[in-house]
Every structure is written in C-alpha cells, then in structure tokens.
Amino acid sequence: MFGVLGFLLARQLAVRDGSSRWEARAPEVAQFVGVVVVVLGALIEVGAIVWAVRWGRIRAGRESPMWALGMRKRSRLVKRVRRGDIGSDDDLPTLTVVARQMVAGGWWAVLAAGLVLVNLGQALIRVTSIGFVVLFGLVAALFALAAWQVHRDARRAATFLRQHPAEPHGALR
Numbered sequence: 001m002f003g004v005l006g007f008l009l010a011r012q013l014a015v016r017d018g019s020s021r022w023e024a025r026a027p028e029v030a031q032f033v034g035v036v037v038v039v040l041g042a043l044i045e046v047g048a049i050v051w052a053v054r055w056g057r058i059r060a061g062r063e064s065p066m067w068a069l070g071m072r073k074r075s076r077l078v079k080r081v082r083r084g085d086i087g088s089d090d091d092l093p094t095l096t097v098v099a100r101q102m103v104a105g106g107w108w109a110v111l112a113a114g115l116v117l118v119n120l121g122q123a124l125i126r127v128t129s130i131g132f133v134v135l136f137g138l139v140a141a142l143f144a145l146a147a148w149q150v151h152r153d154a155r156r157a158a159t160f161l162r163q164h165p166a167e168p169h170g171a172l173r
Helices: 002-013 027-056 057-062 071-083 089-125 130-163
Strands: none
Touching: 027 057, 027 089, 027 130, 057 089, 071 130, 089 130
C-alpha cells in the first residue's frame, strides 16, 4: 500500500517537458466544487473539535487512567472489549473504564470524516491527472477506514457496557 502511494506521489512530482503536473489547472467547475467540499470538511473538523472541547472530551482523554498503562496492555484491553471477553471478575472494572473511554472517543470518527472531505476537495481542486486523483482517493480512503473503525469500536464498547454494567472503582491497577 505504501509502495503504491509512494509510486503515485513520485510520478506526480516527476517533471516532464519543463513543467510539473502540479502546475496544471483543473476545470473551473471541479475547482469550485473542490473549494466547497474543502470548506465543508474544514467546518466539520472545526465543529467536532469545538464540540469536543466544550463537552470535555479532550480533557477526559488527556486525564484518562489508561495513559498509565503500556501500549501492549492497552491494546490487549481494547481487544478484549471488542470481543466482549471478560476473563476474571477482577478485570471487569478495568474493562469498563476501557469501554467507556472507547465510547467517549467515538467523536474522532467525525473528525476523520471531515479529513476525508478535505482530501476529496483538494483532489477536485487539483484534478490534473488520474494518478493525482487516485493518490488523494487512497488517502481519503485511509481516513474513511479509520473513521469506520473508530465508530465500530465505539458501538462494540457500548454493547459491552450494556452487557456488563459495572462501576469502574478500583480499576487500572
């Protein structure tokens, strides 16, 4: 995947006949639609960040007790929440904290969706070749995949919390 992206980027940067493909002009309609889509994506991103700040989502993420854990342990806990695997009853308070954090982090999907729109708008503004559109399309697809995964994980964590309601006292030892 990264090889394909690198090839497309290198091909777009290659200079032919003394001019770069980056300097070519897209049709006026594509540029106008691209600007509208970029502005819409930027508004969604700014709106998501303002909402997250106002509702304390960013502060809650910074103050999460999960930061005290190593990456491997956090990853294992997230996987267990995704699968709904409790293990022993001692793990339930910790898994509840992890699931609540995953539900609270669902807003990142909206941020990624805004990034998809920004990337697609940029591709429309600079429709200079099919390779350029494919490059921006792949980047947008990666952001869309990330948004889908965050949204899916938040839904799975909400299901986990409905199935295993528990108070998170004494969690994250």
